[in-house]
Amino acid sequence: xxxxxxTAPEGRQSGTRQRIQQVALExxxxxxxxxxxxxxxxxxxxxxxxALYYHFKSKEAIIAAVFEEILEEMDGFIAWTKTQPRTxxxxxxxxxxxxxxxxxxxxxxxxFQENGPAMRELKVGEQMRDxxxxxVNTLTPEHASVPDKLRIRIALFAVQLSRFSMQDVPVEELxxxxxxxxxxxxxxxSWE
Amino acid sequence: xxxxxxTAPEGRQSGTRQRIQQVALExxxxxxxxxxxxxxxxxxxxxxxxALYYHFKSKEAIIAAVFEEILEEMDGFIAWTKTQPRTxxxxxxxxxxxxxxxxxxxxxxxxFQENGPAMRELKVGEQMRDxxxxxVNTLTPEHASVPDKLRIRIALFAVQLSRFSMQDVPVEELxxxxxxxxxxxxxxxSWE
DNA sequence: GTCTATAGTGAGATAGAC
DNA sequence: GTCTATCTCACTATAGAC
Numbered sequence: 162x163x164x165x166x167x168t169a170p171e172g173r174q175s176g177t178r179q180r181i182q183q184v185a186l187e188x189x190x191x192x193x194x195x196x197x198x199x200x201x202x203x204x205x206x207x208x209x210x211x212a213l214y215y216h217f218k219s220k221e222a223i224i225a226a227v228f229e230e231i232l233e234e235m236d237g238f239i240a241w242t243k244t245q246p247r248t249x250x251x252x253x254x255x256x257x258x259x260x261x262x263x264x265x266x267x268x269x270x271x272x273f274q275e276n277g278p279a280m281r282e283l284k285v286g287e288q289m290r291d292x293x294x295x296x297v298n299t300l301t302p303e304h305a306s307v308p309d310k311l312r313i314r315i316a317l318f319a320v321q322l323s324r325f326s327m328q329d330v331p332v333e334e335l336x337x338x339x340x341x342x343x344x345x346x347x348x349x350x351s352w353e
Numbered sequence: 354x355x356x357x358x359x360t361a362p363e364g365r366q367s368g369t370r371q372r373i374q375q376v377a378l379e380x381x382x383x384x385x386x387x388x389x390x391x392x393x394x395x396x397x398x399x400x401x402x403x404a405l406y407y408h409f410k411s412k413e414a415i416i417a418a419v420f421e422e423i424l425e426e427m428d429g430f431i432a433w434t435k436t437q438p439r440t441x442x443x444x445x446x447x448x449x450x451x452x453x454x455x456x457x458x459x460x461x462x463x464x465f466q467e468n469g470p471a472m473r474e475l476k477v478g479e480q481m482r483d484x485x486x487x488x489v490n491t492l493t494p495e496h497a498s499v500p501d502k503l504r505i506r507i508a509l510f511a512v513q514l515s516r517f518s519m520q521d522v523p524v525e526e527l528x529x530x531x532x533x534x535x536x537x538x539x540x541x542x543s544w545e
Numbered sequence: 546g547t548c549t550a551t552a553g554t555g556a557g558a559t560a561g562a563c
Numbered sequence: 564g565t566c567t568a569t570c571t572c573a574c575t576a577t578a579g580a581c
Contacts, residue, residue, distance in 0.1 A: 175564075193470025195387050198556065210557085212565050220557065277467030278385025307522055307530040314518055315511045315534065322510055323503055330499055338499040342507065342538075349537065367546075390574060402575085404547050412575070 178216045178226075180206060186227045190268045194224060194279040221283060228285040231269045235292045238262060242299050247352055252300065256343045260320055260336060267324040274321055293317070302353050309350045316346040370408045370418075372398060378419045382460045386416060386471040413475060420477040423461045427484045430454060434491050439544050444492065448535045452512055452528060459516040466513055485509070494544055501542045508538040 184205050188197040199220055203210045217223045238259070245251045263270065273280055273289050280286025300313050323339050330338075376397050380389040391412055395402045409415045430451070437443045455462065465472055465481050472478025492505050515531050522530075 177564080196470050196474075199558090200556080208564090209566060211559085211567080214558070215564055218558095275467070275469030278388050282388075307519075307526055308533045310519065310522075311511070311515055311530050311534050315507060315514065318510075318514055319503070319507045322507065326506055326510075327499075327502065330502075334499055338503050341500050342503050345541065346534075346538075369546080391576090392574080400546090401548060403549080403577085406576070407546060410576095 175216070177206075177208075177212075181213060181216055181223060182226050185223050186268055186272070189224065189227070189276075190272045194272070194276050194283075221285075224283060225285050227272075228269060228289065231266050232285070232288055232292065234262065234266070235289075235296070239292060239296055239299060242296065247302065249348070249350075249352055252347050252350070252352065253344055255300070256316065256347060257340055259317070260339050260343065263320050263324065264332075264336075267321070270321045271325050302351075304353070305350070312346045312350050316343045319343060319346070367408075369398075369400075369404070373405060373408055373415060374418050377415050378460055378464070381416065381419070381468075382464045386464065386468050386475075413477075416475060417477050419464075420461060420481065423458050424477070424480055424484065426454060426458070427481075427488070431484060431488055431491060434488065439494065441540070441542075441544055444539050444542070444544065445536055447492070448508065448539055449532055451509070452531050452535065455512050455516065456524070456528075459513075462513045463517050494542075497542070504538045504542050508535045511535060511538070 181202065185197070185202050188202060188205070192201075199210045199213055202223075203213055206212075213223070217226070242255055245255060273286070276286075280289065297314060297317065300317075301310055305313075319342065320339055323335060327335060373394065377389070377394050380394060380397070384393075391402045391405055394415075395405055398404075405415070409418070434447055437447060465478070468478075472481065489506060489509065492509075493502055497505075511534060512531055515527060519527060
């Protein structure tokens with residue numbers, strides 16, 4: 162997760178907005194979007210609900226801000242992916258970079274994964290889902306077999322799964338293991 | 354199991370109790386446990402909320418009933434699994450039977466998967482999680498490598514993932530594909 | 546076994562003082 | 564930029580009539 166930065170670098174803006182996002186992400190990921198009330202966010206920050214509404218016009222606006230960075234990063238990643246050749250080695254480079262960039266996004270991805278019902282009603286949920294579908298489609302050959310389609314989906318979701326299913330393993334060891342398993346899944350895919 | 358029926362009509366079943374469970378499962382899986390109100394369940398059944406409370410003492414008692422059958426089935430499956438030898442071929446038989454029995458449980462598993470925050474607060478959520486952990490531990494060799502641990506988790510999770518990520522594919526074709534991919538994942542695992 | 550009516554709670558959101 | 568105070572709404576759950 163992101164580090165604390167004890168003395169916030171309050172440049173031109175009120176750092177409160179950033180602190181709201183940070184606390185909101187922690188609580189959303191831990192207790193879920195619906196079950197986290199604005200009261201709880203405000204209390205942890207030492208302010209009142211009304212203060213939140215000075216910085217964000219709604220609860221949904223808060224989670225939108227939380228997702229903003231990841232969504233942009235995914236856009237860049239997908240755009241880059243589309244420029245890559247449809248070869249086996251290229252796919253593996255893509256996988257490696259995906260595992261790499263998933264490190265910083267694990268809280269947001271967990272939030273997205275575990276809050277299906279909420280994500281279906283939020284704009285960020287739709288945006289996130291659109292990106293994942295786009296990524297899967299980009300990686301999947303035109304006339305891929307059903308097992309191949311499955312391998313690609315499993316490979317991508319395995320990255321997220323492993324992040325919060327095996328937290329007792331050191332990060333570097335886990336990363337190496339993810340890459341290994343994802344590679345052997347993609348290795349079976351025929352890239353025509 | 355605890356009987357949650359308040360006034361417990363022992364003799365004949367009204368049938369309403371079953372219909373409540375059925376409708377509740379549909380709505381819980383589609384809109385989520387928290388977002389499905391008792392009012393919606395009652396309305397779809399053509400009764401009032403108060404009628405639900407005649408058959409179940411709480412909302413949680415409804416979802417407990419919904420999970421009851423699956424939990425018992427998993428208990429049986431896990432018990433059987435523990436009797437199986439720790440060989441490659443036995444593991445594949447286990448996988449095949451797991452895929453088979455996952456067909457009828459897909460709605461419940463989706464509900465469990467997509468409602469992380471709610472499941473953390475419900476008894477059935479803990480029970481379900483305990484079974485899955487037990488299953489993973491049973492299948493995982495004592496000194497398995499990290500990649501092997503990952504392969505087993507991914508294999509089990511992949512079964513659920515594919516059920517609601519590729520609904521456009523015919524069931525039999527999808528089942529065959531799942532078995533194929535799960536087998537090749539487990540094939541890499543070194544047993545003992 | 547199902548109804549009407551309502552208690553009790555807590556959520557998101559707003560108005561206006563400071 | 565943050566506060567107090569309040570509004571509106573929906574929910575779970577209960578009481579008691581029929």
